[in-house]
Amino acid sequence: MTENHVSGMEASAASVLKRAVELDQTGRFQESLVCYQEGIQLLIDAMKAVKDESKRGHYREKIKGYMDRAEHIKSHVNQMKEDGKYHEQMKISEDATGYSYEALFKPYISSAFTEVWVEDPYIRHTHQLYNFLRFCEMLLKAPCTVKTIHLLTSQDEANNSQQGSALSELKGSLSAEGVTLDLQYSSTIHDREIRFDNGWIIKIGRGLDYFKRPKGRFSIGYCDYDLRQCQETTVDIFHTKHTKTLKEPQN
Known part of the structure; x- marks a missing residue:
């Protein structure tokens, strides 16, 4: 996979994750969760395509941060569903x-x-x-x-x-x-x-x-x-x- 292809995936991930954060901040949690999941998958695909260990570590750090936020939202949404308050x-x-x-x-x-x-x-x-x-x-x-x-x-x-x-x-x-x-x-x-x-x-x-x-x-x-x-x-x-x-x- 070429460097341009990897850069393209990273740019796509950045765009989707930016949208996820915007939705997250405005309380549209279910939509933001979908965007977080799509963006995380794009980052994982980009990470798999690079061999440089420092770059892979950079991707892993980003992925972990977004995954932690996505899991927090998922728990929050599930709790609101359970309480009938969503x-x-x-x-x-x-x-x-x-x-x-x-x-x-x-x-x-x-x-x-x-x-x-x-x-x-x-x-x-x-x-x-x-x-x-x-x-x-x-x-x-x-x-x-x-x-x-x-x-x-x-x-x-x-x-x-x-x-x-x-x-x-x-x-x-x-x-x-x-x-x-x-x-x-x-x-x-x-x-x-x-x-x-x-x-x-x-x-x-x-x-x-x-x-x-x-x-x-x-x-x-x-x-x-x-x-x-x-x-x-x-x-x-x-x-x-x-x-x-x-x-x-x-x-």
């Missing part, structure tokens, strides 16, 4: 980018994750239906084995045939992937939250519909949601040991 909040600012569903939900998806409950009254119009489709695609690509996706939403009274047709097609497509879409409607739903069966609850002020409309069909951000500008919203993350089931629809 809550962190992030604010997505107007026109911000970098908040795709993969980026937002990744820290809270574990390998043991199999079931998700989505409550969002606005999975009705075309762009909202595409948002939900992208959310489902994200789950299929995530390091988990999702088996059931529950959706509670409201019916589009003006054009319920499009909504029904789209969700029916998605249900069939998910079924072919071994995933069940459990669809329910409610005329009184107003809360927006997403619950994972590993205990994480994510409440987004705007639900899944926090992206701005792209400037055009061939504008940057049209396909890649990490590059899509966002509308201002707040995300609250909680953890509970007992994940409730989907609410009964009220008509």
Whole structure:
């Protein structure tokens, strides 16, 4: 492995670990833990690639410091989970980018994750239906084995045939992937939250519909949601040991 390659890994590690420290300092512990783990692994890979013992010692010292901090955060997060007091909040600012569903939900998806409950009254119009489709695609690509996706939403009274047709097609497509879409409607739903069966609850002020409309069909951000500008919203993350089931629809 060339010296440039090692330098590249070290630079990548520094960038990820800088982000970890920033998240750590703002109380976004679960996200910071993911970044610490990624950064530590990059430093380990860089250390394995060098032969100079003084450089290896330098890497070992850095790795130990970050590992100690990561273990401290993990213990802190586990204790808050146990006490039922875990809550962190992030604010997505107007026109911000970098908040795709993969980026937002990744820290809270574990390998043991199999079931998700989505409550969002606005999975009705075309762009909202595409948002939900992208959310489902994200789950299929995530390091988990999702088996059931529950959706509670409201019916589009003006054009319920499009909504029904789209969700029916998605249900069939998910079924072919071994995933069940459990669809329910409610005329009184107003809360927006997403619950994972590993205990994480994510409440987004705007639900899944926090992206701005792209400037055009061939504008940057049209396909890649990490590059899509966002509308201002707040995300609250909680953890509970007992994940409730989907609410009964009220008509």
